[in-house]
Amino acid sequence: MEKFHKVSSTAIPLDRANVDTDQIVPKQFLKLVQRTGFGKFLFHDWRFDQDGQQKPDFVLNDPKYSNSHILLAGENFGSGSSREHAAWALKDYGLDVIIAPSFADIFYNNCFKNGILPISLQRNVIDELLQTKSAIEVDLESQTIRCDSKTISFAIDDGRKKTLLEGLDDIAVTLQYEDKITSYEKSHAL
Amino acid sequence: MPQTLFEKVWNSHKVTEIDGRTLIYIDRHLVHEVTSPQAFDGLRLNKRKVRRPDLTFATMDHNVPTNNRSLPIIDQISAIQIKTLEANCKEFGIELFDLHSPYQGIVHVIGPELGITLPGTTIVCGDSHTSTHGAFGSFALGIGTSDVEHVLATQCLVMDKPKTFEIRVDGKRKHRHAITAKDIILSIIKKIGTAGGTGTVIEYRGEAISDLSMDERMTICNMSIEAGARAGLIAPDDKTFDYLKGRKYIPKNYDDLVDSWKTELVTDNGAKFDKTFAINAGDIIPQVSWGTNPAMTSDVTDAVPYPDEYAKGNKSQEDAAKKALEYMDLKPGTKITDIKIDRVFIGSCTNARLQDLIEAADLIHGRKASPNVRVMVVPGSQQVKKQAEEMGLDKIFQDANFEWRESGCSMCLGMNPDILSRGERCASTSNRNFEGRQGSGGRTHLVSPVMAAAAAIAGHFVDVREWL
Numbered sequence: 011m012e013k014f015h016k017v018s019s020t021a022i023p024l025d026r027a028n029v030d031t032d033q034i035v036p037k038q039f040l041k042l043v044q045r046t047g048f049g050k051f052l053f054h055d056w057r058f059d060q061d062g063q064q065k066p067d068f069v070l071n072d073p074k075y076s077n078s079h080i081l082l083a084g085e086n087f088g089s090g091s092s093r094e095h096a097a098w099a100l101k102d103y104g105l106d107v108i109i110a111p112s113f114a115d116i117f118y119n120n121c122f123k124n125g126i127l128p129i130s131l132q133r134n135v136i137d138e139l140l141q142t143k144s145a146i147e148v149d150l151e152s153q154t155i156r157c158d159s160k161t162i163s164f165a166i167d168d169g170r171k172k173t174l175l176e177g178l179d180d181i182a183v184t185l186q187y188e189d190k191i192t193s194y195e196k197s198h199a200l
Numbered sequence: 201m202p203q204t205l206f207e208k209v210w211n212s213h214k215v216t217e218i219d220g221r222t223l224i225y226i227d228r229h230l231v232h233e234v235t236s237p238q239a240f241d242g243l244r245l246n247k248r249k250v251r252r253p254d255l256t257f258a259t260m261d262h263n264v265p266t267n268n269r270s271l272p273i274i275d276q277i278s279a280i281q282i283k284t285l286e287a288n289c290k291e292f293g294i295e296l297f298d299l300h301s302p303y304q305g306i307v308h309v310i311g312p313e314l315g316i317t318l319p320g321t322t323i324v325c326g327d328s329h330t331s332t333h334g335a336f337g338s339f340a341l342g343i344g345t346s347d348v349e350h351v352l353a354t355q356c357l358v359m360d361k362p363k364t365f366e367i368r369v370d371g372k373r374k375h376r377h378a379i380t381a382k383d384i385i386l387s388i389i390k391k392i393g394t395a396g397g398t399g400t401v402i403e404y405r406g407e408a409i410s411d412l413s414m415d416e417r418m419t420i421c422n423m424s425i426e427a428g429a430r431a432g433l434i435a436p437d438d439k440t441f442d443y444l445k446g447r448k449y450i451p452k453n454y455d456d457l458v459d460s461w462k463t464e465l466v467t468d469n470g471a472k473f474d475k476t477f478a479i480n481a482g483d484i485i486p487q488v489s490w491g492t493n494p495a496m497t498s499d500v501t502d503a504v505p506y507p508d509e510y511a512k513g514n515k516s517q518e519d520a521a522k523k524a525l526e527y528m529d530l531k532p533g534t535k536i537t538d539i540k541i542d543r544v545f546i547g548s549c550t551n552a553r554l555q556d557l558i559e560a561a562d563l564i565h566g567r568k569a570s571p572n573v574r575v576m577v578v579p580g581s582q583q584v585k586k587q588a589e590e591m592g593l594d595k596i597f598q599d600a601n602f603e604w605r606e607s608g609c610s611m612c613l614g615m616n617p618d619i620l621s622r623g624e625r626c627a628s629t630s631n632r633n634f635e636g637r638q639g640s641g642g643r644t645h646l647v648s649p650v651m652a653a654a655a656a657i658a659g660h661f662v663d664v665r666e667w668l
Contacts, residue, residue, distance in 0.1 A: 026523070027516040028394055028493050032634040037615050041263060041277040043237035043284050045345075055636050060622075084516050086395035089428060089493070090632060091613075092328040093235065094344035115362075115398060115430050116328060116342055123346035167360065169219035180346075181248070184354045187223060190216045191251075191356060194225050198212075200321060200451060 011125050013177035017106045018147040021080040023140050024069055029083060030090035031117060035099045048095055049102030080146055082139055083110040087128075088117025097124040107148045109155075111136055122170050125177070129155070129164045150174060202468035204364050205435050206401045209339045209465075213322050215356055223356050227321035227338075230307045231258040231294065231348070233285040234615070235326030239349035240288040251355045253293040257316055260285055260299060261306045263615040266578050266605035269299055278616065292352075303448075305581020305607045308332040308549040312418065313583050315447025319436040319461045324351055329549045329631065331424040334433035335417035336440055337465045339401065341431045362430045365400035366473035367392075369408040371482040377559060378665040379484055381416035382551060382629070382648035384408065385423040386487035390497040392477055397429030400475060403467060404434050408481035414443040415555035422550045423631050426494040436465050486664055488536050489633045489646040491524035496633070497646065498536055500663045506532040527635050528643050529623075537661050539645070543626040544569075544656040545638070546602075547578030548612035551629035551649050557588050560653040561596040563667060568600050570659030575602040576618060578610040602656065614639045627655040 039051040056068050064071045081100070087110040088096060097120040100108070108121065109129045121128045127150055131139075139146065139157060147156040150171060155162040173180060184191075203211070215223040229252075236258070243250070250256060263278040265271075273279040282299070289296035297303040303310055308329050311317040317333040323340040324330060326348040333340035343357065351357055367388060373379045389396070402424050404417075412420065417434050424432025441458045444450055451457060489497040490504050498505065507525065511518035525532065530539070546552070546560055557579060569575045577597050579585040585607055588594060594604045611618040612630035620626055620642025629652050630637075633644040647655065654664045 025516065027520045030493070030632075030634045032613075032632070032637055036636055036640070037613050038640075040234050040615060041275075041281050043281060044241070045238045055640060086398070086428065089394055090328065090425075090634060092326060092342040092344055094238075094326075094346060097344070112395060112398065114395070114428055116344060120344035120346065123344060167220070169221045169358075172219060179246075180358060181246070181350050181353045183218060184223060184350065184356055184358060187216050187218065190223070191225070191354065194215045195355075198225065200227050200318070 011177040011179065014125055014127060014150050014174040016147065016149045017079050018145050019077060019079040020075060021082045021109070021139060021146050022069055022075045022078045023082045025082065025084050025140060027084040028086045028089055031088055031093050031096040032090055034088065034096035035093060040093060040095055045098050047102065048099035049104070052099040052103045079104055080107045080109065080148065081105050082136060083108055085111040087113050089114040092116045094120045094123070097121050097126055101126055109136065109139065122173055125174065127174060131162065131164060135162055202471040204467045204471045204473060205337060205403055205465060206339060206364055206433060209320055209322065210361060218358055221358050221360055224322060224359050226324050226351050226355055226357055227255065228316055228323045229256045229351050230311055230316070230323065230325035230330070231256060232262055232307050232325070232327060233260045233281045234262040235345050236288065236348055237281065237284045238345050239352055240292065242349040243352060248353045250292040250294065250352045255355065256294045256352065258285060258289050258294050259297040259304055259307055259310055262609045262613065264299060264608040265616050266608050266610045266618055269606055275617065302582050302586070305583065306549045306552065306609055308422065309553060309580035309584065312336065312414070313447065313581060315444050315450035318444065318450065319440060320465050324357065328425045329422050331429070331432050332418050332422040332549055334421040334424065334431050335414060336444070337433055337436035339431055339433065342425060363400045363474035365397055365402045365429065366476045367402050367404050368406040368476070368478040369404065369481050370406045370478060371408060371480040372411065373408060373481045373484065375665055375668065378486060378650060378668045380648040380650065381412055381419035383484050383487045384481065385420045386489065386494065386497045386646060387484045388479060389423065389427045389494050390487070391479065392427055394426060394493050394495045395428040397424060397427035400429050402427070402429045402432040404432060409434055410437065413555060414439055415553040418553065419550055423494065426631055435467065436461055486648065486651050488651065488661055490528065490530060490536065491521060492527055492633055492635050494631065494633060494646060496521065496524055500536050500651070500661060502536055504530045504532050504534045504536065537663060540625070540660045541573060541627045541645070541655055542624045543620060544573055544575040544652050545578070545611040545626055545628040545630060546649055546652050547576065547580070547610050548630035549580065549609070550631040552578060552580030552584065554584050554587050556629065556649040557584070557593050558591070560649040561593045563650050563653045563664070564596055564600045564657070567657045569602055569656045572659055573656050575656045576605060576611060577602050578605045579607050581607045611638050613637060627652045627661065
């Protein structure tokens with residue numbers, strides 16, 4: 011996985027509660043057997059009409075946000091299905107940071123596996139970010155967001171932070187504990 | 201110190217700590233065709249093996265057709281995904297219940313019926329409804345594909361310890377057949393919301409939970425994820441142990457294990473939960489969802505709510521309710537029983553086990569489906585199908601003009617040809633009413649199997665208490 015760097019861009023405002031992973035990537039696109047190329051399916055049924063034309067009123071189709079790497083989302087973002095395709099689609103589309111009042115657990119975990127930083131912030135802070143027209147800068151190292159001359163701190167688990175900053179292969183990390191796994195297996199056969 | 205059931209299962213599966221997180225050993229890993237191909241590719245790329253193929257079991261369920269199994273699969277992309285799972289299982293030495301196996305079925309239906317699911321174990325699958333297996337007192341959770349790869353390679357998962365959430369369902373249901381496990385769990389989700397359980401493992405407790413059969417307990421635990429929980433579980437009891445006895449994959453020392461499970465797998469008196477919620481089963485009546493997430497649910501006797509009343513001052517919930525009603529093409533104030541339907545789906549890992557089918561068939565009593573309604577019954581597994589046919593349920597359904605099909609996930613998520621057309625409205629025994637879930641533009645109302653069967657006959661929702 012690539013190391014996570016600072017991200018600076020305008021943020022796409024998608025202030026809807028309970029956006030589920032069925033909306034992030036509809037099921038008709040889950041039949042592929044590779045991890046790549048899911049960006050074109052991101053929010054497919056909200057982005058495109060039945061003829062495959064862009065729906066002009068959907069925020070991702072606003073040219074203002076065509077180079078954005080940050081998504082500002084509503085509460086319980088990523089609920090429902092465990093499909094990691096949702097994280098693959100967001101990343102492939104170019105989104106590296108998702109800021110929301112809260113996330114669903116499986117989706118939250120899937121983000122870290124794909125170099126996406128999910129940040130939980132209080133509702134009122136997000137409301138302020140939604141107001142801004144300027145770029146937002148997210149720095150994982152210092153755990154801060156800079157926006158209009160304001161600095162906002164965010165919390166993140168140390169282990170997960172390290173994974174993102176160093177772009178670690180977490181299977182390789184776990185395999186360093188091979189002896190512990192083996193000894194567990196010897197005493198806990200079921 | 202007194203511990204909850206979940207804490208005991210968690211503590212007994214700790215391997216070590218890594219950077220402040222916990223390495224948890226996984227006892228059983230279930231694999232299906234949709235979320236596994238990229239994980240197997242990752243193993244190949246890094247020249248890694250499956251650490252414990254003997255603890256890993258695979259089946260194909262999500263995109264398999266539910267018509268005649270002897271016909272070739274028309275959807276070529278689905279066919280590739282199915283062939284890919286076959287090839288991966290062969291290459292890595294994993295047991296596969298393929299389309300022609302008598303044990304094929306929805307992964308969460310076959311795990312318990314084959315005795316792969318066991319009390320006190322940790323179980324994962326690349327599928328959010330893995331929470332189903334918690335009905336046996338296991339810690340069972342859905343994971344993404346990267347974690348599928350991690351478990352294949354290491355038989356472990358790196359986790360942060362979830363919080364504990366006690367949900368008590370006290371008292372007794374007022375009507376044993378009309379008010380089902382589905383109505384209990386929908387009532388809970390309606391109250392606590394789709395994020396009510398985020399970051400927690402729910403333990404369902406109380407008289408109304410103990411009263412449930414294993415099939416019903418699975419319905420409850422299955423929808424834990426719809427409340428946002430990491431997992432849901434129920435302490436095992438004699439019903440659990442009797443259910444599993446004699447099943448194909450239970451360990452040889454099963455009886456000895458039961459003796460230790462009986463004493464160990466309980467929440468100790470005085471154990472503290474991080475959070476508690478209680479509901480009385482006597483207050484629950486049949487439920488029907490009206491919106492686009494499972495918390496948007498009403499009593500069958502109610503009307504479609506006004507968004508502002510529903511949201512109680514929460515702006516984003518009000519917007520969500522407005523969008524939901526627009527998508528569902530429903531007007532506030534419409535009585536739930538006045539909502540007409542086009543389709544009925546009886547199936548899914550929530551409600552396609554034998555008891556679900558028996559209860560739906562019992563309700564029919566020689567009646568026929570409304571001529572305007574197409575009804576599909578999709579058993580959860582080949583074993584469920586066989587048992588149902590031995591009881592003659594297939595005849596009862598077919599005589600009522602309900603289609604009797606092969607096992608799979610089918611129209612719960614519409615990855616196979618079983619989908620709603622744009623604008624069609626469906627009474628469904630599945631678990632999610634998200635936009636487009638059962639087909640682009642399709643409209644889903646979540647209900648119990650008896651509510652679905654009654655709606656199929658009437659052509660609109662009915663209060664099934666009046667029929668039973």
